[in-house]
Amino acid sequence: MNGKIEVEHLSKTFKKGNVQAVKDVSFTVEEGEFFAFLGPNGAGKSTTVQILTTLINATGGKATVAGHDVIGEPEKVRRYIGVALQETGVDPDLTGREMIELHASIFGFSKQDAKTRANELLEIVQLKESAERRVGNYSGGMRRRLDLALTLVNEPKILFLDEPTTGLDPSNRMAIWKELRRLNEENHTTIFLTTQYLEEADSLAHRISIIDNGEIVATGTPKELKAQIGNDLVTISFYSEEDEQKAEQILMERFGQSEVILQNKKLTVYVEDGTKQLLEVVRLLDQQDIQVETINLSSPTLDDIFLKITNEQEERGETVGE
Ligand SMILES: Nc1ncnc2c1ncn2[C@@H]1O[C@H](COP(=O)(O)OP(=O)(O)OP(=O)(O)O)[C@@H](O)[C@H]1O
Ligand SMILES: [Mg+2]
Structure with a gap:
């Protein structure tokens, strides 16, 4: 197992509307690297994330995540990744704590281990005080932090985050940035993050690819791009x-x-x-x-x-x- 993402000539055309959402995209993310996909609305960011996390199939090209082909061995890929999608289906009746424990049981944690893990994660994302509230009543920022906690349940080697801070206020954004930096630096988690904010990519990522209209138009370190x-x-x-x-x-x-x-x-x-x-x-x-x-x-x-x-x-x- 490695924490790498390798993408070669990846393409996706949606039959509906004949939209070429991703066009011949190639890039590599090294193990332990923090990589940002920066682009405007409709650029192809979520489509790429969905392909790499085995949720949809590409129509061309090849991608391996953690050394496994996303089409050939999707269940192996899923074992090593955590995903926070832009649109999440959250059961509004559960509390934050229940959501995390449920997730942990899906990943095979015992009841006791699930409780322990939930406590750790609630601490990390600073949701301890709201842990007993129903998720349906959470604010946008609290939901994002809960999403992040859910992706961390199985201690993934590779984390995919689709616009994790869009719409958040500055203090919530800073809390998420801090946690992502920590995960990357202390746990060497490989991070693939999409964003529309130049400032976010600049502040977090080791390397940035700019995607527009389904194509990568520039790649480099923040310093090189600037x-x-x-x-x-x-x-x-x-x-x-x-x-x-x-x-x-x-x-x-x-x-x-x-x-x-x-x-x-x-x-x-x-x-x-x-x-x-x-x-x-x-x-x-x-x-x-x-x-x-x-x-x-x-x-x-x-x-x-x-x-x-x-x-x-x-x-x-x-x-x-x-
Ligand atoms: N299921 C689908 N069927 C048809 N077209 C789609 C589908 N999903 C996405 N598209 C189209 O593919 C293109 C890329 O969409 P995508 O969601 O990947 O963009 P994005 O970069 O994530 O944008 P945003 O910043 O708004 O989230 C868009 O033109 C979009 O309308
Ligand atoms: Mg998107």
């Missing part, structure tokens, strides 16, 4: 179109063609060091008597990253998506 993207964005708007075009030309000469993007009457410049280069941008435009309406410094969001990557691929004459 170096590719630029650490900061300078966004400028102008009073006249003439100035806008003049500025685009000047800034492209200085920062490179792929670092400057004009969209929706806003010019975005991807820079390494925002505070320094903001001044440089202002100076360059001033020298040419270009009138600036607004100028902003910000950190890139997922949208900015997609814009940048798509722009680079277009420049190389590739097409992205359909």
Whole structure:
């Protein structure tokens, strides 16, 4: 048994609507690695998770999880994984404690062992005080923490988490981040996490793949991706179109063609060091008597990253998506 995930040319086309949800996706997650799949709504994240956790079959390619083929040996795969799906069927009448004990009995724990494990897990996910309440009355954050506890019952070697923090408030999000880091660092659990938040992937993952439209568009460590993207964005708007075009030309000469993007009457410049280069941008435009309406410094969001990557691929004459 190894804690690896290996995916080669994986594809999934849903007959219904003829949707190509996953297109020729390949990647490897090493044992003990924390890997994030970052992408917007409809990118193919949940579909990939469902294939890797043996819930649905791929229509092309191959995947092994913990050394076992997901199609050939699904029951072996299931033995080593924990899964927290985006949509979970939870019985609202059970209490949190009962849910965990039920899960433990499914995994073959004795009644006493199930009780012990439930106590440990309630402690870990900080649900001890609400353990006797019905799950139907839990808040979203409590449900997510309970989901996490359920996935940990059998101490999985590999953990799949589909958007575990979407919709949570910052303090609940931090509690889940902390627990995931601990699992990865102390237990060497391999973690495959999907998210729409760049910040989450950046803060947790050793490596990130960005998925859009069923395709992986970039892979790297957070540092590598940010170096590719630029650490900061300078966004400028102008009073006249003439100035806008003049500025685009000047800034492209200085920062490179792929670092400057004009969209929706806003010019975005991807820079390494925002505070320094903001001044440089202002100076360059001033020298040419270009009138600036607004100028902003910000950190890139997922949208900015997609814009940048798509722009680079277009420049190389590739097409992205359909
Ligand atoms: N059972 C299904 N039948 C038909 N199409 C599906 C099915 N499940 C997903 N799709 C489609 O496949 C594409 C990818 O969906 P998927 O749920 O994998 O995206 P996602 O990245 O998880 O998005 P989100 O962030 O919204 O959860 C979408 O276009 C979706 O509509
Ligand atoms: Mg999803």
